[in-house]
Amino acid sequence: MLKKIIYSTALSVALFTTIGCANTTHYINLDPSIELKSAQLSNSHPIKIKVTNYLDNKIGSIDTAINEHADVFINNEVAESIKLKIAQGLTELGYDLEKGEPPANVLTVNVTQLSYTTTTQALKTIAKIKFNLKATLKSSNQTYSANYGSEVTDEYGSLPDQKDVEKTLNKLAGQTVNRLLNDSNIRALLK
Numbered sequence: 001m002l003k004k005i006i007y008s009t010a011l012s013v014a015l016f017t018t019i020g021c022a023n024t025t026h027y028i029n030l031d032p033s034i035e036l037k038s039a040q041l042s043n044s045h046p047i048k049i050k051v052t053n054y055l056d057n058k059i060g061s062i063d064t065a066i067n068e069h070a071d072v073f074i075n076n077e078v079a080e081s082i083k084l085k086i087a088q089g090l091t092e093l094g095y096d097l098e099k100g101e102p103p104a105n106v107l108t109v110n111v112t113q114l115s116y117t118t119t120t121q122a123l124k125t126i127a128k129i130k131f132n133l134k135a136t137l138k139s140s141n142q143t144y145s146a147n148y149g150s151e152v153t154d155e156y157g158s159l160p161d162q163k164d165v166e167k168t169l170n171k172l173a174g175q176t177v178n179r180l181l182n183d184s185n186i187r188a189l190l191k
Helices: 002-019 078-092 162-181 184-190
Strands: 023-028 047-053 058-063 069-074 105-121 124-138 143-156
Touching (some): 023 162, 058 124, 078 105, 124 162, 124 184
Parallel strands (some): 023 069, 058 105
Antiparallel strands (some): 105 124, 124 143
16 A cells, blocks of 8 residues: 555656646747827938847746746847837838938937846746837937837746747837837937
């Protein structure tokens, strides 16, 4: 009887350890979800957008309290994705990127942080996700620089699936891009 109890306990521990030790990789397609109220803004100079990103494709990892692990990688070109969303947003606001007399206004954006980190408390996993941009707008006779950032804390008990992580990252990146597009100084200099 004692052998059966020991065997059952050993089998249970082995199953729990096996089940709780999932290792995977989440490949995220960064596509910020922007939400802007359309406006009737216009520009007198063309608008040139440059976006740089010198960050690694691996933005972090998820380690849960039950020994699950996932590395988080960005699967697409971050700079191109952000540039497209900024261009889309400026167009929605009424700007015509090609219209106007030279010299062009140059909006340079650098992705300074994109990270996903986790800590654990008892059986709860706490994720901190951060996305930061630095923008510099050079107008004909003025230069304006600003930093924009968003951070979210998420909690869960087991490993979130790739779609949930992607949705959270895209919402966060969208909030940051929205801050840039809604900056009254950026809008004023683009006119």
